[in-house]
Amino acid sequence: METLGTKEVFANQWMTVREDTVRRPDGSVSSYAVIDAAPVALAIPADGERFHLVEQYRHPVAGRRWEFPSGSTDPNVDPDAASVAARELREEAGLVAGNLTPLGTLDITPSTFSQTCAVFLATDLAADVPHRDPEEQDMQSAWFTRSQVERMMRDGTISDSKTIAAYALLLIS
Numbered sequence: 001m002e003t004l005g006t007k008e009v010f011a012n013q014w015m016t017v018r019e020d021t022v023r024r025p026d027g028s029v030s031s032y033a034v035i036d037a038a039p040v041a042l043a044i045p046a047d048g049e050r051f052h053l054v055e056q057y058r059h060p061v062a063g064r065r066w067e068f069p070s071g072s073t074d075p076n077v078d079p080d081a082a083s084v085a086a087r088e089l090r091e092e093a094g095l096v097a098g099n100l101t102p103l104g105t106l107d108i109t110p111s112t113f114s115q116t117c118a119v120f121l122a123t124d125l126a127a128d129v130p131h132r133d134p135e136e137q138d139m140q141s142a143w144f145t146r147s148q149v150e151r152m153m154r155d156g157t158i159s160d161s162k163t164i165a166a167y168a169l170l171l172i173s
Contacts, residue, residue: 004029014038014072037115040108041084042070042166043122045095051149052125053158054092055140066152067160068167069093070117081118089122091131093141098124103169108162119166121173 002023010017015037023029045052045068055066071088078084082100089095099122106117132139144152149167152158 001025009033033112035113035115037113038072038075039081039084040070040072040115040117040162041081041088042068042117042119042162043085043089043097043100044068044103044119044166044170045089045093045097045122045125046170047123047125047143049146050143051146052093052095052141052143053149053163055142056136057138065160066158067163069095070162082120085118085120085122090128091133092136092139094128094130095122096126096128097122098126101173103166103173106162106165106169117162117166119169121170 003020004023005021007019007021008016009019015035018034018036020032020034021029022032051068053066054069055064057063058065069088069092071084071091073081073084078087082102085100086097089097097120101121101123103119103121106119107113108115108117130139130141149158153164153167158164
């Protein structure tokens with residue numbers, strides 16, 4: 001497809017929404033709404049057969065969700081995806097990883113978002129103090145066994161797509 005033009009529709013500090021006008025291979029013209037946002041990094045904190053998850057309120061779905069620690073790149077702070085994963089792990093879960101192993105990269109929602117998510121396995125963990133953002137102050141965190149995590153995914157307690165996809169990357173690594 002050929003992009004004929006782009007128009008910014010909305011922008012704030014977290015994302016930009018644009019409308020692209022495109023020409024399809026058959027010559028017809030259409031438009032696509034695209035959301036651009038900073039890349040995300042996610043850490044899977046693992047200690048043997050246990051995994052550390054965080055739970056927080058997610059306004060768009062009006063509910064609390066269990067997830068692996070993750071967050072957006074801050075270009076003023078993070079030189080690379082591993083730095084983002086380490087920062088988010090420390091901020092959200094109060095853990096420091098002695099080892100971060102890259103597992104892969106996810107397209108979060110490629111039909112509308114350009115955003116990607118780098119996934120890391122965090123091991124050799126040490127406890128630290130969480131340094132949560134203001135909107136994360138009510139965040140909970142806990143350790144779960146592998147069987148508990150898999151049950152939570154099956155029963156919908158864990159429904160965050162990047163957490164489930166990251167776990168799949170771990171299983172095939």
